[in-house]
Amino acid sequence: MVIITDDFDNIEWDQFVLDHPHGNIFQTSYMSKVYEKTNKYEPVRLVAKDEGSGELLALVQGSVISEMLGIFSSFSSRSVLQGAPLFVDSVSGMEAVRALMVHYNKLVGKKIVYTQIRNMWDTGDCSEILTNLGYKYDEHLDFLIDLNRPEEEIWSDIQKSRRKGINRAERNGIVVRSVENKEELDLCYNLVLETYKRFKIPIADISLFEAVYDDLSITDHADFFIAFKNEEVVGTRITLNYKDVVYDWYAGSRQGVxxxxxxxxxxxxxxxxxxxxxxxxxxxxHPDKPYGVREFKRRFGGEMVNYGRYERVHSSLKESISQIAFKAYKQFL
Structure with missing residues (x-):
């Protein structure tokens, strides 16, 4: 029999994530601590264990994100599960992940409008479970670049037009280095904020970036990069690093540079x-929708994959109200 609980040991949790073939930074306790420090974020964490042996069979971690607080919170809240759920490859693991997601739905259903599962690998082994629990699959593309080779090989795979851009950046005096202090972190956040406003996309509070900088950069689980031109800050990029993967997390750049x-x-x-x-x-x-960012990424020569996403609407009424509110919100971005 499987038991679901939010009572667990972080050491056991992180070891499970570390050992799992699809273990990723977003499912570690490190990110849970980041979410706890972030305004309008709340971590959700559950494990499924075998009642007899106590063996950990599955886990899921997500963040409940609220655009508004107070009585309007549930009309503006969503949950994002990135790189989850994780479960052992066995019959018991499949039973555990089903029970885990049933419990998860009951736990968050009244708090949020919808849940989005952002896949980081082919999730065909659990797709039937998720669809039977009300999660709708949609296609979503990603690019993966092989880093396990010399720099010269990576360079040769980049398309000629993109290599020209890189060379021109150097000739134009653009210099990239790591962020060195909190003052530079603020400059980076302002660039991300500026970029997201330009595309009318909501952006997380700066406390998310501060928590990652304070907690993860000192352990090499995050890198903050800043670009200068003539001593003016013109760009930034932030990565999260775990096991064998560098994840491109946030980016921002000055318009016209x-x-x-x-x-x-x-x-x-x-x-x-x-x-x-x-x-x-x-x-x-989505592969059938124009997206300029996709063309930018494609020219760096990575492998295009289509792991897709799952989404479950927990309340159709809340969804209708939130869509109206979001349209009004975008007018102020």
Missing amino acids: DYVDEALVWYILKINAGKYKVFDFGGAG
Whole structure:
């Protein structure tokens, strides 16, 4: 029999994530601590164990994100499960993940509008379980770049037009280095904020970035990069690093400054060549919908994958109200 609980040991939790073939930074206790420090974020963590042996069979961690607080919280809240759930490859594991997600739905259903599961691998082995529990699958692309090779090989796979952009960035005086202090972190956040506002996308509070900088950069689980041109800050990129993977997390650049994004991405690829195995370039949108970011990423020569996403709406009424509210919210971005 499987028991579901939120009472667990972080050491056991992190060991399970570390040993799991799909274990990722978003399912570690480190990220849970980050979410606890972030305004309008709340971690959700559950494990499924065998009642007899006590063996950990499955776990899930997500963050409940609220755009508004107070009585309007449940109308503006969503839960994001990235790289989850994780479970052992066995009949018991499949039973455990089913029980885990049933419990999860009951736990968060009244608090949020919807849950989004952002896949980081092919989840065909649990797709039937998730769809039977009300999760709708949709296609979503990503690019993965092989880092486990010399810098010269990575460079040769980048398309000629993108290599020209990288070279022009250098000639134009764009310099990339690591962020050195909290003052530079503030400058980076402002660039991300500026970029997201330009595309009318909500952005997390700065406390998320501060928590990652304070807790994860000192353990090499995060890197913050900043780009200058003529001593002016013109770009930033932030990665999360775990096991063999560098994950492209957030980015921002000054509008009208050419080739800064190319310079930042190449710098990250170059310094991580041979150090990690994969650069996960992050989302590239739905394959049937135009998305300029996808074309930018494609030209760096990675493998395009379609792991997709799952989404479950927990309340149709709340969803309708939240869509109206979001349209109004975007007018102020």
